[in-house]
Amino acid sequence: MLSLSNVHKRFRGVHATNGISFEVRSGEIVGLLGPNGAGKTTTLRCVCGILRHDEGSIHIDGLDVVTQEVEAKRLMAYIPEIPNPYEVLTVREHIKFVAMCYGTVDTFNARIDELLSRFELKEKEHELVATLSKGMKQKLAIACAFVHDARVFLCDEPMIGLDPQGQHELQSELLRLRSEGCAILVSTHLLDTAEKLCDRVVIMQKGRKLSEGTLKELQAHARMDNSSLMDVFLHLTREAEA
Numbered sequence: 001m002l003s004l005s006n007v008h009k010r011f012r013g014v015h016a017t018n019g020i021s022f023e024v025r026s027g028e029i030v031g032l033l034g035p036n037g038a039g040k041t042t043t044l045r046c047v048c049g050i051l052r053h054d055e056g057s058i059h060i061d062g063l064d065v066v067t068q069e070v071e072a073k074r075l076m077a078y079i080p081e082i083p084n085p086y087e088v089l090t091v092r093e094h095i096k097f098v099a100m101c102y103g104t105v106d107t108f109n110a111r112i113d114e115l116l117s118r119f120e121l122k123e124k125e126h127e128l129v130a131t132l133s134k135g136m137k138q139k140l141a142i143a144c145a146f147v148h149d150a151r152v153f154l155c156d157e158p159m160i161g162l163d164p165q166g167q168h169e170l171q172s173e174l175l176r177l178r179s180e181g182c183a184i185l186v187s188t189h190l191l192d193t194a195e196k197l198c199d200r201v202v203i204m205q206k207g208r209k210l211s212e213g214t215l216k217e218l219q220a221h222a223r224m225d226n227s228s229l230m231d232v233f234l235h236l237t238r239e240a241e242a
């Protein structure tokens with residue numbers, strides 16, 4: 001459903017994404033892990049089109065994200081690490097605006113009340129986005145990801161800033177999407193959550209892919225049977241650093 005092949009992205013002197021290749025299949029949640037500055041956000045931004053990669057290719061359901069950009073974007077939803085919503089709109093207007101961009105106002109009408117309740121935005125629906133707390137802006141960004149029928153979800157640190165209720169709701173939502181055959185890529189530093197939620201993980205370090213697989217496969221790679229994802233992650237990244 002989502003495939004990256006030898007993706008490179010450079011910022012002047014920094015090779016932020018250095019030859020990254022992996023896939024996320026339909027019905028799968030893949031965790032994108034790595035220390036600060038590893039290149040996770042850059043990778044996600046290249047997939048969703050905020051950044052243009054310098055080399056390599058990225059496909060969503062066979063569509064090239066550069067040459068078939070609009071068709072590919074219809075299939076994906078992006079939840080950014082730091083939401084940057086339009087502050088002069090109300091919450092309801094904002095979600096409607098996003099639905100209009102995707103040409104799914106009918107879906108908006110059918111889903112808006114349920115989305116507002118599920119992400120605890122109902123009380124704020126007529127408030128300006130500028131007045132929302134950080135966590136509420138994150139919930140708004142998540143609600144906006146559900147206004148069109150995306151098949152590929154790209155989530156950059158989606159739990160940060162969410163209260164426990166919001167985290168629970170989002171995790172349930174991701175599991176539901178997986179059961180419906182969506183492909184989900186989640187960047188996170190919460191390794192306990194990743195261990196429970198993800199079918200596989202990709203570990204990045206300094207722009208490169210360090211390891212990839214199920215927890216069992218990573219344990220075998222690290223020769224650390226029965227260890228937690230946290231312990232395996234720390235071992236592999238420290239070993240690579242040394």
Ligand code: ATP
Pocket residue numbers: 011014015016034035036037038039040041042043
């Ligand atoms: P974190 O876990 O801290 O969010 P990350 O794995 O998401 O980190 P990126 O944000 O992708 O890492 O950054 C990878 C590298 O690219 C870092 O060295 C960063 O400083 C650099 N970088 C990212 N965006 C830019 C930019 N717009 N201009 C210059 N350098 C950038």
